[in-house]
Amino acid sequence: MKKAIVLLVILCGLGIYFMIDPESVSFMPRCVFHWCTGLDCPACGTQRAMHQLLHGHLREAFAYNPFLLISLPYLGGLILCRWFNNKGWFDGLKRVCYHPVMVNIYLILLVAWWIGRNIWLHNG
Amino acid sequence: MEYYFYLNDRNEQQGPISADQLASRGVTLNTKVWKQGMSQWQSVSEIPELVALFEQQQRGATPPPPPPAFDTVPPTPRPQPVPSKPDNLLVWSILTTVLCCLPLGIVAIVYSSKVDSLWTEGKYEEARKAAESAKIYCLVSLGLGIIGGIIGFLAGFLSAL
Numbered sequence: 530m531k532k533a534i535v536l537l538v539i540l541c542g543l544g545i546y547f548m549i550d551p552e553s554v555s556f557m558p559r560c561v562f563h564w565c566t567g568l569d570c571p572a573c574g575t576q577r578a579m580h581q582l583l584h585g586h587l588r589e590a591f592a593y594n595p596f597l598l599i600s601l602p603y604l605g606g607l608i609l610c611r612w613f614n615n616k617g618w619f620d621g622l623k624r625v626c627y628h629p630v631m632v633n634i635y636l637i638l639l640v641a642w643w644i645g646r647n648i649w650l651h652n653g
Numbered sequence: 654m655e656y657y658f659y660l661n662d663r664n665e666q667q668g669p670i671s672a673d674q675l676a677s678r679g680v681t682l683n684t685k686v687w688k689q690g691m692s693q694w695q696s697v698s699e700i701p702e703l704v705a706l707f708e709q710q711q712r713g714a715t716p717p718p719p720p721p722a723f724d725t726v727p728p729t730p731r732p733q734p735v736p737s738k739p740d741n742l743l744v745w746s747i748l749t750t751v752l753c754c755l756p757l758g759i760v761a762i763v764y765s766s767k768v769d770s771l772w773t774e775g776k777y778e779e780a781r782k783a784a785e786s787a788k789i790y791c792l793v794s795l796g797l798g799i800i801g802g803i804i805g806f807l808a809g810f811l812s813a814l
Contacts, residue, residue, distance in 0.1 A: 556809035558802030562756055571759070572751050600751050607744045627743060632766040639750070639759060 535612050547583040551576040569650075571596060571643040596642045603635060657703075660685045660694065672703060676710050739784035741768035746787055749794040757797065761790035 551557040562570040574594035581590035582597075591598055603626065610623035625631060656669035659680050669688075670678060675697070680686065685694040686703065697703045743765040750758025764787035771780035 554809065556806040558798065559805035559808070561797050561801040561804075564801065564804065570756055575751055597751075600747070604744075604747055604751060607747060611744045627741070627769060629766055629770050632743065632762065635747075636759065636762055636766070639762075643756070643759075 532612055535608070539608075543579075543583060546576065546579040550580050552580070568647050569643075571639050571646075572600075596639070596646075599635070599638060655688055657686045657688045659687075672706055673710070675703070676707055682707065738772050739768060739781050741765045742784060742787040742791060745791045749791050749798065752798065757790050757794040761787045761794060764790060 549557065557576055560570055560573050562568065563573050572594065575597060578590040578593035578597050581587075581593065606619075606622055606626045610619050610626055613619065614623060655672050657672055657675060658666055658668035659670075659675065659678070661667050661679075661684075667678070675684075675686070680697060682696065682698040682704070684697050686697055686700065687694045697707065743762070746758055746761035746765045748758075750756075750762060764783045767783040768780050768787065771783055
């Protein structure tokens with residue numbers, strides 16, 4: 530049941546981002562951090578990137594937010610371990626994804642990307 | 654099997670009977686018994702092999718006594734039941750970071766990453782608190798994300814008018 534809900538939510542999300550280009554419409558959610566500070570947060574560009582990604586435009590997608598190259602696989606792994614590991618297929622993956630070293634690497638990269646994009650890429 | 658003589662209530666000599674029949678004849682630990690080779694009459698309680706035999710027969714008749722409590726050794730404290738590990742909410746933390754575009758998600762990730770390591774160190778209470786904090790930051794992040802969505806929607810709606 531829970532698994533079905535998760536799948537449904539994921540599919541709905543993908544559907545919305547497939548049909549709507551956040552670049553061209555104004556009613557999609559805004560980043561509160563960006564709205565308040567004018568700075569980009571680590572995830573700014575994710576919605577636009579998702580739209581491009583779902584249309585198969587890899588280059589455009591990762592131009593919006595290259596950090597998704599790291600976030601999406603990691604998030605995918607975590608979701609697999611968390612909700613789709615009833616049979617223990619992903620135990621190995623779970624050990625890797627939930628390992629403290631892995632989480633810390635992700636955190637450091639995330640913060641580095643956050644600072645870096647605002648210093649070097651802010652006008653880009 | 655050894656054969657014993659014993660003295661009954663009226664101090665009359667009885668026997669000989671085999672040792673394992675003594676109890677069934679009403680012989681108690683205080684009854685005087687004698688067998689060949691002994692210098693004089695002795696109480697059953699003074700003859701270790703008979704005491705052992707009596708005890709063995711008693712055990713056969715009644716259920717074995719509960720395991721002995723060691724008076725000298727204080728009873729080991731029962732290990733506290735280990736509460737179940739709280740969910741570390743890592744998935745939610747990263748989801749809110751990535752999808753809600755909010756730096757608060759990063760705080761949530763930090764707390765999430767602490768949950769497991771605190772847990773393995775046995776700091777259950779702190780692990781639970783870290784999980785609690787992660788949850789709060791996730792929810793705040795999610796809430797602000799939704800507010801951001803509404804603001805975005807309203808802004809777009811107003812500018813379209």
